[in-house]
Amino acid sequence: MSVQPIIGRNVVIEDDVTFGVNVVIGHNTVILKGTQIGDNVEIGANCVLGITPGGNKRMRQQTLASQPLIIGNHTTIGNMASIYLNTTIAENVFIGDHASIRENVSIGKGTVIGRNAIVELNTTIGQNCTIQTLSYITGDTILEDEVFIGPCVSMANDKYMGAKDYLLKGPHLKKGVKVGNNATLLPAVTIGAGTIVGGGSVVTKDVGDHLIIAGVPARELK
Amino acid sequence: MSVQPIIGRNVVIEDDVTFGVNVVIGHNTVILKGTQIGDNVEIGANCVLGITPGGNKRMRQQTLASQPLIIGNHTTIGNMASIYLNTTIAENVFIGDHASIRENVSIGKGTVIGRNAIVELNTTIGQNCTIQTLSYITGDTILEDEVFIGPCVSMANDKYMGAKDYLLKGPHLKKGVKVGNNATLLPAVTIGAGTIVGGGSVVTKDVGDHLIIAGVPARELK
Amino acid sequence: MSVQPIIGRNVVIEDDVTFGVNVVIGHNTVILKGTQIGDNVEIGANCVLGITPGGNKRMRQQTLASQPLIIGNHTTIGNMASIYLNTTIAENVFIGDHASIRENVSIGKGTVIGRNAIVELNTTIGQNCTIQTLSYITGDTILEDEVFIGPCVSMANDKYMGAKDYLLKGPHLKKGVKVGNNATLLPAVTIGAGTIVGGGSVVTKDVGDHLIIAGVPARELK
Numbered sequence: 135m136s137v138q139p140i141i142g143r144n145v146v147i148e149d150d151v152t153f154g155v156n157v158v159i160g161h162n163t164v165i166l167k168g169t170q171i172g173d174n175v176e177i178g179a180n181c182v183l184g185i186t187p188g189g190n191k192r193m194r195q196q197t198l199a200s201q202p203l204i205i206g207n208h209t210t211i212g213n214m215a216s217i218y219l220n221t222t223i224a225e226n227v228f229i230g231d232h233a234s235i236r237e238n239v240s241i242g243k244g245t246v247i248g249r250n251a252i253v254e255l256n257t258t259i260g261q262n263c264t265i266q267t268l269s270y271i272t273g274d275t276i277l278e279d280e281v282f283i284g285p286c287v288s289m290a291n292d293k294y295m296g297a298k299d300y301l302l303k304g305p306h307l308k309k310g311v312k313v314g315n316n317a318t319l320l321p322a323v324t325i326g327a328g329t330i331v332g333g334g335s336v337v338t339k340d341v342g343d344h345l346i347i348a349g350v351p352a353r354e355l356k
Numbered sequence: 357m358s359v360q361p362i363i364g365r366n367v368v369i370e371d372d373v374t375f376g377v378n379v380v381i382g383h384n385t386v387i388l389k390g391t392q393i394g395d396n397v398e399i400g401a402n403c404v405l406g407i408t409p410g411g412n413k414r415m416r417q418q419t420l421a422s423q424p425l426i427i428g429n430h431t432t433i434g435n436m437a438s439i440y441l442n443t444t445i446a447e448n449v450f451i452g453d454h455a456s457i458r459e460n461v462s463i464g465k466g467t468v469i470g471r472n473a474i475v476e477l478n479t480t481i482g483q484n485c486t487i488q489t490l491s492y493i494t495g496d497t498i499l500e501d502e503v504f505i506g507p508c509v510s511m512a513n514d515k516y517m518g519a520k521d522y523l524l525k526g527p528h529l530k531k532g533v534k535v536g537n538n539a540t541l542l543p544a545v546t547i548g549a550g551t552i553v554g555g556g557s558v559v560t561k562d563v564g565d566h567l568i569i570a571g572v573p574a575r576e577l578k
Numbered sequence: 579m580s581v582q583p584i585i586g587r588n589v590v591i592e593d594d595v596t597f598g599v600n601v602v603i604g605h606n607t608v609i610l611k612g613t614q615i616g617d618n619v620e621i622g623a624n625c626v627l628g629i630t631p632g633g634n635k636r637m638r639q640q641t642l643a644s645q646p647l648i649i650g651n652h653t654t655i656g657n658m659a660s661i662y663l664n665t666t667i668a669e670n671v672f673i674g675d676h677a678s679i680r681e682n683v684s685i686g687k688g689t690v691i692g693r694n695a696i697v698e699l700n701t702t703i704g705q706n707c708t709i710q711t712l713s714y715i716t717g718d719t720i721l722e723d724e725v726f727i728g729p730c731v732s733m734a735n736d737k738y739m740g741a742k743d744y745l746l747k748g749p750h751l752k753k754g755v756k757v758g759n760n761a762t763l764l765p766a767v768t769i770g771a772g773t774i775v776g777g778g779s780v781v782t783k784d785v786g787d788h789l790i791i792a793g794v795p796a797r798e799l800k
Contacts, residue, residue: 143590144606146365146383146401161590161608162366162624164383164401179590179608179626180384180658182401182435182453190432190450192466192484210634213626213660214402216435216453228634231626231660231678234453234471244636249678250454250696252472252489262636264740267696268714268732270490270507270537282739285714286732286762288490288508288538290555295534296486296504312739315714316732316762316780318508318538318556333734334762334780334794336538336556350556350572350794368587368605368623384588386605386623402606404623404657404675412654412672414688414706436624438657438675456675456693472676474694474711492712492729492759510712510730510760512777517726517756518708540730540760540778558760558778572778572794 139171142179151184160213168202168219175205178213178231185218187237187255212249230267242279254291257304266315275304277311284315284333293321308343317352361393364401373406382435390424390441397427400435400453407440409459409477434471452489464501476513479526488537497526499533506537506555515543530565539574583615586623595628604657612646612663619649622657622675629662631681631699656693674711686723698735701748710759719748721755728759728777737765752787761796 139153142161151165154173159165163177166184177183184203201220205211209223212231220237223229227241230249235241239253242261247253251265254273259265263277266285271277274291291304303322307313311325314333319325324340331337332348332355341347346355361375364383373387376395381387385399388406399405406425423442427433431445434453442459445451449463452471457463461475464483469475473487476495481487485499488507493499496513513526525544529535533547536555541547546562553559554570554577563569568577583597586605595609598617603609607621610628621627628647645664649655653667656675664681667673671685674693679685683697686705691697695709698717703709707721710729715721718735735748747766751757755769758777763769768784775781776792776799785791790799 142608144366144384144588160626162384162402162588162606164364176632178629178632180402180436180606180624182382185400185435185453188398188400188432188434188450190430190448190466190468192486193450193468208634210632212632213629214436214454214624214658226634228632228637231629232454232472232658232676244634246634246637250472250676250694254489264636267698268490268712272507272537282741284734284736284739285716286508286730288555290506290537292506295506295536295552297534312741314739314764315716315734316538316760320536320555330739333732333764333782338555366588366606384606384624386586402624402658404604407622407657407675410620410622410654410656410672412652412670412688412690414690414708415672436658436676454676454694472694476711490712494729494759508730510777512728512759514728517728517758517774519726519756538760542758542777560777 148184154207166219170202170204172205172207172209172225174208175210177211178215180214181211182216183211185216185237187218206243218255224261236273248285254304260309272304272321274302276306278307278309278327280310281307282312284313284317286316287313287319288317289319290321305337314348370406376429388441392424392426394427394429394431394447396430397432399433400437402436403433404438405433407438407459409440428465440477446483458495470507476526482531494526496524498528500529500531500549502532503529504532504534506535506539508538509535509541510539511541512543527559536570592628598651610663614646614648616649616651616653616669618652619654621655622659624658625655626660627655629660631662650687662699668705680717692729698748704753716748718746720750722751722753722771724754725751726756728757728761730760731757731763732761733763734765749781758792 139157148167160179163181169184206225209227218237221239224243232250236255244262248267257275260279269287272289272291308327313331318336326343328344335352338351361379370389382401385403391406428447431449440459443461446465454472458477466484470489479497482501491509494511494513530549535553540558548565550566557574560573583601592611604623607625613628650669653671660678662681665683668687676694680699688706692711701719704723713731716733716735752771757775762780770787772788779796782795
C-alpha cells in the first residue's frame with residue numbers, strides 16, 4: 135500500500151488537494167485547488183482536473199456552490215481529460231482520453247465515459263452506463279442506470295437555439311435505453327425504459343418503453 | 357492592474373510573445389514564437405498556441421504570410437486548446453476546452469467556440485456567433501454574424517473527396533442562420549439569412565432566406 | 579543531420595525509448611516506456627505516446643503481446659495526440675492534433691489521420707488513406723488502401739450494443755471507398771471497392787463495388 139501518491143514528472147498539484155491510498159498520477163497532469171481523490175485512483179498524463187467554469191458575456195452564468203471535484207475509489211481517468219469542480223464521480227468509473235466533463239455533473243458507479251466524449255453541465259448519469267467515444271451528452275440531461283450510448287451520438291437541450299432565455303432541458307433516457315451510433319436526440323425528448331434507437335436515427339419526440347425505433351424521424355419498427 | 361502576466365507552472369513561452377495587461381496563463385501551457393496576446397486575456401492549462409502548420413506529401417500546402425496568432429482583449433481560452441498562427445481572434449471571444457483552430461482564420465468579437473469544436477483553415481466567422489461543442493467548421497467557410505451552430509454539426513468543403521485538385525469551398529451561412537445538432541452540410545451550400553435547419557438534417561443544396569428546413573435531404577417545412 | 583533528438587522543454591522521456599536521426603519533439607510531450615521513433619519524425623507539443631491500455635471491470639480486456647509503439651520514418655504527429663503501445667505507424671504518415679489511436683492498430687504509409695480523429699483497437703488502415711477531422715474509426719475495422727473518410731464519419735462494431743459477449747466486428751471498406759461527411763456505418767458492413775457513400779447517409783447493409791449510394795438507409799443512386 136502506498137500512502138503517498140505516486141506522482142509523475144512536471145505534475146502540478148494546487149492547494150488543498152486530498153489523496154486516498156494507492157493513487158497514481160501521470161506526467162504533466164494539473165490538479166487544481168481542492169480536488170478530492172479517493173483510494174486506488176489512476177490518472178493519466180496531461181489531464182486538467184478541478185476546473186472553475188469560465189465564459190464570456192453571451193454565455194449563461196450560474197452561481198455555484200463551491201464544491202470540489204470528487205473522484206471515487208478505484209476510478210481510472212485516461213490522458214488529457216478535463217473535468218470541472220462541483221462534480222462527483224463515483225467508484226469504479228472509467229473516463230477515457232480527451233474526455234471532458236463539466237460542473238454540476240454526477241456519474242454513477244461502474245459507468246464508462248469513452249474517449250473524447252463530452253458531458254455538459256447539470257447532467258446526471260446513472261450506474262453502469264456506457265457512453266462511447268465522441269458522444270455528446272448535453273447539459274440538463276438525465277441518463278438512468280444501464281443506459282448504452284453508442285459512438286458519436288448527439289443530444290441537444292435548447293429548442294430555441296439561443297434565441298430566447300428559457301429553462302434548458304436535455305433528453306431523459308430511462309433505465310436500459312440503448313442508442314446506436316451517430317443518432318441525434320432533439321431537446322427534451324424522453325425515451326422509455328429498455329427502448330433501442332437505431333444508428334443514425336433522429337429522435338424528435340417522446341418514445342415509450344421497450345420499443346425498437348429507427349429512421350429520420352425515428353419511428354417504431356414493426 | 358497586473359502589468360506582468362500571471363503565469364502558471366511549467367509554462368513555456370517562446371521568443372517574441374507579447375502580452376497586454378492583466379493576462380493569466382494556466383499551468384503547462386505552451387505559447388509559441390511571436391504570439392500576440394491582448395489585455396485581460398485568460399488562457400487555461402495545457403494549451404498550445406501559435407502553431408505552425410505541418411503536413412505530409414499528400415496534404416495541400418499553402419504559402420503563409422508569416423503573421424502571428426493575435427488574441428484580442430477580454431478573450432478567454434479554455435484548457436488543452438490548440439490554435440495556429442496567422443489567425444486573428446477578436447475581443448470578448450470564448451474558446452472552450454480541447455477546441456482547435458487552424459491558420460488563416462478570423463473570429464469576430466463576442467463569438468463562442470464550444471469545447472472540442474474544430475475550425476479549419478481559411479475560414480471566417482463573424483461576430484456574436486455560437487459554435488457549440490464538437491461541431492466541425494470546415495475550411496474555406498463563411499459564417500456571417502449571429503450564426504448559431506448546434507452541437508456536433510458537420511460541414512464539408514470537398515465534393516470530389518480528394519479525387520481531384522480544385523478550389524475547395526465550404527458552406528456560406530448568412531446572418532442569423534441557426535443549425536440544429538448533428539446536421540450535415542454538404543460542400544459549398546449557401547444558407548440564406550435567418551434560415552433554421554432542423555437537428556439531424558442533411559443540407560444538399562442552396563437554401564433561401566428565412567425558411568425552416570429539416571429532413572434528409574432537407575426540405576422546407578410547410 | 580542531428581543524431582540527438584531536438585527536444586522541447588518539460589518533455590518526459592521514459593526508459594528504453596529509441597530515436598532515429600533528425601527527430602524533433604515539442605514542449606511538454608510525454609513519451610512512455612519503450613516507444614521506437616524512426617528517422618526524421620516530428621512530434622508536436624503536449625502529446626502522450628506509448629500508452630498502456632487501462633479500463634474498469636465492465637470493459638473488455640485483452641492480453642497484449644508486449645510490443646512497443648513504433649513510429650516510422652518521416653512521420654509527423656501534431657499536438658496533444660494520444661497513441662497506445664502495440665501499434666505500428668508506417669512511414670510518411672501524418673497524425674493531426676488531438677487525434678487518438680489505440681493499441682493493436684496498423685497504419686499504412688502515406689496515410690493522413692485528421693485532427694481529433696479517433697482510431698480504436700484492433701484496426702488496420704491501409705496506405706494513402708485519408709481519415710478526416712473528428713471521424714471515428716471503430717475497433718475491429720479494416721480500411722484498405724486509398725480509402726477516403728470525410729469529416730465526422732461514425733462507425734460501430736457492436737450490433738448488440740453491449741447486451742452480449744460476441745466477436746465484435748467493425749466495417750470493412752475495400753480499396754478506394756469514399757465516405758462523405760457525417761455518414762453512419764453500422765456494425766460489420768462491407769463496402770465494395772471504389773464505392774462512394776454520400777454525406778449524411780446511413781449504411782445498414784453490405785454494398786457492392788463501384789456504386790454511388792446515399793440516404794437513410796443508403797440506397798444506390800440511379
